[in-house]
Amino acid sequence: MNENHNINITATASFVETESDTKQNRYIFAYTITITNKGKRAAQLLKRHWILTNGNGKTEEVHGDGVIGMKPRINGGESFRYTSNALLETDVGIMQGYYTFRDDDGETFNAAILPFTLTIPRTLH
Numbered sequence: 001m002n003e004n005h006n007i008n009i010t011a012t013a014s015f016v017e018t019e020s021d022t023k024q025n026r027y028i029f030a031y032t033i034t035i036t037n038k039g040k041r042a043a044q045l046l047k048r049h050w051i052l053t054n055g056n057g058k059t060e061e062v063h064g065d066g067v068i069g070m071k072p073r074i075n076g077g078e079s080f081r082y083t084s085n086a087l088l089e090t091d092v093g094i095m096q097g098y099y100t101f102r103d104d105d106g107e108t109f110n111a112a113i114l115p116f117t118l119t120i121p122r123t124l125h
Contacts, residue, residue, distance in 0.1 A: 005039050005041070005043065005101070005103065005107075005109045005111075006037070006038040006039035007035060007036070007037055007038070007039065007043065007074075007099070007101065007111035008035075008036040008038055009033060009034070009035050009036075009099070009111060009112070009113050009114070010033070010034045010036075011031055011032070011033050011034075011095070011113065011114075011116040012031065012032050012116075013029050013030065013031040013032075013095075013116060013117065013118050013119075014029065014030050014031075015027070015028075015029055015118075015119070015120040015121060016028040016029060016030050016085065017120075019085075022091070025089045025090070026087065026089070027087070027088045027089070027090065027091050027093075027118075027120065028085055028086070028087055029085060029086050029087075029088065029093075029118040030083055030084070030085050031083065031084060031085065031086060031095065031116070031118070032081060032082070032083045033067070033081065033082055033083075033084075033113075034079055034080075034081045035072075035074060035079060035080045035081070035099070035111075036074075036078075036079040037074040037075060037076050037077065037078055037079070038076075038077070039076050039103075040076050041076060041103040041104055041105070042073055042074065042075045042076060042103065042104050043073070043074055043101040043102065043103050043104075043109075044071055044072070044073040044074075044101060044102050044103075045066060045067060045070075045071055045072050045073075045074070045080070045099050045100075045101055046065065046066065046071060046099075046100045046101060046102055046108070047063065047064065047065055047066070047099065047100040048062070048063070048064050048065075048066070048067055048097065048098075048099055048100075049061070049062070049063050049097045049098050049099075049100070050062040050063075050086075050095060050096075050097040050113075051095070051096050051097050052086060052088065052093060052094070052095050053093055053094045053095075054088045054089055054090040054092075054093040055088075055090030055091065055092040055093060056089070056090055058089070062097075067082055067084070067099075068082050068084055070082075086118060088118060091119065091120045092117070092118065092119040092120070093117070093118040093119075094115050094116070094117055094118065095113075095115070095116055095118060096112075096113055096114060096115040096116070097112075097113045098110045098111060098112050098113055099111050099113065
């Protein structure tokens, strides 16, 4: 790994029952992303690329500038956290993708967002 570009991304997700309509196959999930710059150079998040796969295997790709209307600059040793949401047609799915960053020298690079699960809470009997 390039010691200048060491971005660590973690994700947690939860089902938002109050905004979902399971009878209409409308499942809303909130996810919180923490981006930690473990590298030596500051990096600015420019773009996002998400791949959402629902429980039926249907895949949707989402591209866009920044996250939640921002393009945060994260110094080495610092973190940025945000919460957003995703809509699925099934009660389970997977999100993954990458962020595109630019460091202070103008070099662009991608940081992987490893797959994480979106699922409604299960009740054990």
